[in-house]
Amino acid sequence: MELSAGKTRSRLQDYIASVANCAVEITELKHLSGGAIQDNWAVNLTVAEGEWVGSHELVLRRDAPSGVAASHGRAHEYQLLKAAHSAGVQVPEPCFLCTDTSILGRPFFLMHRISGEASGYLLVKGNDDPGLARKLGLNLARLHSIQPPRNDLVFLGSAPNDPALAAVERYRGYIDSLDWPMPVLEWGLTWLVAEAPTPGKPVLCHRDYRTGNYMVDCGELTGVLDWEFAGWGDRHEDLGWFCAKCWRFGATGREAGGISERAPFYEGYEAEAGTAIDPKAVAYWEVMAHVRWAVIAAQQAARHISGIEPSLELALTGHVIPELELEILKMTLDSGHA
Amino acid sequence: MRDRPDTADLLKIARQVLRNDLTDLLPTEKRYQALMVSNAIAIAGRQLGVGGETERRELVVLRDLLGVDGQSEDLYRELSARIRAGTYAAGTPDHARMRAFLETITRRRVGESNPRALDQD
Structure with missing residues (x-):
């Protein structure tokens, strides 16, 4: 269903008006390029009165016609974004979800549009940025403050007893x-x-928290993106994925995502989490990160x-x-063993 | 007998034309694709350059390590199954030899797919 076609556009506008409970005008509707998993649109609209009065620049995310099995649909992604936003993680603020498929054919949600650069290759070209690394550490700690059980996140299932061994089984299955x-x-x-390692207390892991999946505008972190792989796991999984050499975009000397040394990233995390990072567990999950990325590359x-x-x-x-x-x-x- | 210039030479000159004469003429959004084409040609050329002799030598070592005969694909399947079963886990007699073998084939493969990664060692 082409969103910009007149009828669909007016149906969307009427729907938003019914949610906002006042007159709404869509002033712009434009398709954004994106991955094969999503269908993203830039939506500008004006709300006449009430709680949301004024002009808003939003993004509409709609399920793609064919979903990818391992990734969350839009309804789940919306819940994850809401949970992350409430925990104080810098994310595009979610507005509302529509699961009524009579409006746009497939579920969709609206969120605020953020600006900035996300390209890993461009971000690592800049100067060493300990401030950004610290901020990314802090945001990851806030995300990890979300812990099971959570009624709003039941679709994530129960946390694995041993996230590391569960991951090994998963990747062996993919290879087979x-x-x-x-x-x-x-x-x-x-x-x-x-x-x-001995499993720690389960936390909400992003599972793709790395350079290339967050946006930076004028040196400031504007939002963490791509929540479709999130799930319960070990905090060191996200820390290892972020620091793994394969996600430094060639800036291998800067061990925190190609943007800085590890220290500010770890400091930002520990100060916010009030929990010490176990560097050995991070190193373990960096090996896992390389295995995971290699398995995904083989699937692609x-x-x-x-x-x-x-x-x-x-x-x-x-x-x-x-x-x-x-x-x-x-x-x-x-390791002394292998 | 094949006519000259040979495959490697043709790939090399085709890649040069793409890089030196064509890429800059493309609109910005298409240059990435030209770079990918150039990269694919380079990998193909390096794989050709290594040739069958290297793989034959690797298979001789692998047959000896496994103590079985067979074709490349079967041997690598057997090897993968044995590694998963723990046959070469830390502390086993053939651990170091097997690790050295894996490093040899992996370095050769990195040399074909992305030799710059070897320079960073």
């Missing part, structure tokens, strides 16, 4: 479904079983190889696997 021998990833997974390459989705980008993604694997071999060498 690819039917593609990956001995170095198996080597890493064997190490991850042997070295699994398989989409090209199978002929389902011929794509040069997916084909080249398969070629990031060797360097991830070399890193896995290096990281698992010095």
